[in-house]
Amino acid sequence: MYIGIDIGGTAIKAGLVNENGEILYKKEIRTRAEREYKDIERDIIELIKDLIKRSNEYGKNVKSIGLGIPGIGDVTGDFVVYCTNLGWRNVPLGKNLKSQFNLPIYIENDATVAGLAENVKGATKGSNSSIFITLGTGVGGGIIIDGKVYSGAHGTGSEIGHMIVGENFYDCNCGNNGCLETFASATAIIKYTTKIIKHGNNDTLILEKTGGDLNKITAKLVFDCAKEGDKVANESIDRMVKYLSIGIANLLNTLDPEIVAIGGGVSKAGDFLLEKVRKQVGSYLLYKDIKYADIVLATLGNDAGLVGAAMLGKYK
Amino acid sequence: MYIGIDIGGTAIKAGLVNENGEILYKKEIRTRAEREYKDIERDIIELIKDLIKRSNEYGKNVKSIGLGIPGIGDVTGDFVVYCTNLGWRNVPLGKNLKSQFNLPIYIENDATVAGLAENVKGATKGSNSSIFITLGTGVGGGIIIDGKVYSGAHGTGSEIGHMIVGENFYDCNCGNNGCLETFASATAIIKYTTKIIKHGNNDTLILEKTGGDLNKITAKLVFDCAKEGDKVANESIDRMVKYLSIGIANLLNTLDPEIVAIGGGVSKAGDFLLEKVRKQVGSYLLYKDIKYADIVLATLGNDAGLVGAAMLGKYK
The missing domain is CATH 3.30.420.40 (ATPase, nucleotide binding domain)
Structure with missing residues (x-):
């Protein structure tokens, strides 16, 4: 079982996901992006604590925590380098989550994680190589x-x-x-x-x-x-x-x-x-x-x- | 030890190459690209036979035969799909070499193999990911x-x-x-x-x-x-x-x-x-x-x- 968190400009969605990419439990809060980074980080930590508690009900351990962000992380996974919508620049999200939870933490761009989801259970399922293109505001x-x-x-x-x-x-x-x-x-x-x-x-x-x-x-x-x-x-x-x-x-x-x-x-x-x-x-x-x-x-x-x-x- | 063959419009270069990408023995013939495909294939087979004979002098087996072509092969490795300079279209080079020699045969585009060589012992050596760009006539x-x-x-x-x-x-x-x-x-x-x-x-x-x-x-x-x-x-x-x-x-x-x-x-x-x-x-x-x-x-x-x-x- 895996924890997934989708951090957007308006909402933060968090959930427990099984091996097949099926959502077992889901929770959503408002981002309120105008807040300080620390406040949003605290909310994310609370969400994760709640999900870990819930995971016990399924009798399975959480293997890792993955985050999709409208920006990019650094290669160490410790920092979010850019997240323009949220006004984040070099914030230690990965580092702080690693120290808080004894689990692997992954941070990736939101289009990249959406592409992965399509590859696991969506339009590109079963392929070995795929490209996902999202056409929105950008x-x-x-x-x-x-x-x-x-x-x-x-x-x-x-x-x-x-x-x-x-x-x-x-x-x-x-x-x-x-x-x-x-x-x-x-x-x-x-x-x-x-x-x-x-x-x-x-x-x-x-x-x-x-x-x-x-x-x-x-x-x-x-x-x-x-x-x-x-x-x-x-x-x-x-x-x-x-x-x-x-x-x-x-x-x-x-x-x-x-x-x-x-x-x-x-x-x-x-x-x-x-x-x-x-x-x-x-x-x-x-x-x-x-x-x-x-x-x-x-x-x-x-x-x-x-x-x-x-x-x-x-x-x- | 590996056999490498570089098929160009004017010359075909063939050689024995060790694990580190060092050439131990090298032989070159003229392509005479105006000839029929079958004639050029026969020359390539003769070159390979000679190289296999030579490999005995080094006391090591040939592990595979790789060919660089000014064109592209198909995914099975059996056919050269395009090789415009040589007038080849869907010729069974890989297939015929496989049946002639009991060795793995690899066929790749010449820029791709040059990029690999740079990665093994040239400018991009030691890197995990690299792009080689060759600026010539094309x-x-x-x-x-x-x-x-x-x-x-x-x-x-x-x-x-x-x-x-x-x-x-x-x-x-x-x-x-x-x-x-x-x-x-x-x-x-x-x-x-x-x-x-x-x-x-x-x-x-x-x-x-x-x-x-x-x-x-x-x-x-x-x-x-x-x-x-x-x-x-x-x-x-x-x-x-x-x-x-x-x-x-x-x-x-x-x-x-x-x-x-x-x-x-x-x-x-x-x-x-x-x-x-x-x-x-x-x-x-x-x-x-x-x-x-x-x-x-x-x-x-x-x-x-x-x-x-x-x-x-x-x-x-």
């Missing part, structure tokens, strides 16, 4: 190689969203231009759609559905209008699909995994998005007629973070 | 993960040269636009330099040194002129360095290896190139202030292919 990634989490020599691997794939009309938050995130995230879809409407593409359902208020544009709205055949919406989605396909092809040309799963809010566009991406990825590959990775939609929902964090104890 | 790559050759689930991984990193004024041989190869290879340097001179940048040493004949431009000449401070040459090299740095940063953001080695003809520009690339890669990373891979020059010369091919028996 773009994140999780890489599984040889059935294990791959996070690189310095813990900074799988930052797929910051792969530079072209030139864009606005810079990425990271300071660079052309990051995949600036083409393929929900934010990117909103920015580009707003731009082309402002530049005079007024004959669009989007204006109708937002009552002309460009601030009301969402990625979901753009996809919905594209599905209805709206030209402006389709121009925006086609551009997003082009660069997402380039990003995926770059990963395939380099890592050639068995399977790629697309998750995150934007992936709710479903088959409409998937079919377009599948059609294009092949054209950007060097070896177009050799079998390459299946591209599928992620299947796990909100619990992927918790399950993946717990599974770090088994697959890291 | 751009190739070799990826080492967990001390072993990484070639992906379908054998098509590590094709770094075809990672799309921007938009270019000419298309790649593979049919796509924006491949790293079209920015960072010798061919790319020549094409871009020729283009800017044709567009009116006439005040350059390059014209002086080629006697005005643009067909005489080489990557080496452009680097030499850049080192002398020539403005046009430096414009061309700066562009090459920009995209090479983006390509390397994309690999670091994704794979985060311990070390990156740059080899191939273009790398003979040495520290002049290396210093520029080192300066820029950091700026394209997401985590700019976390330690990242050292970037170094490859140290093995022409024998890298032979040594790496032999070492497949130990590290694949």
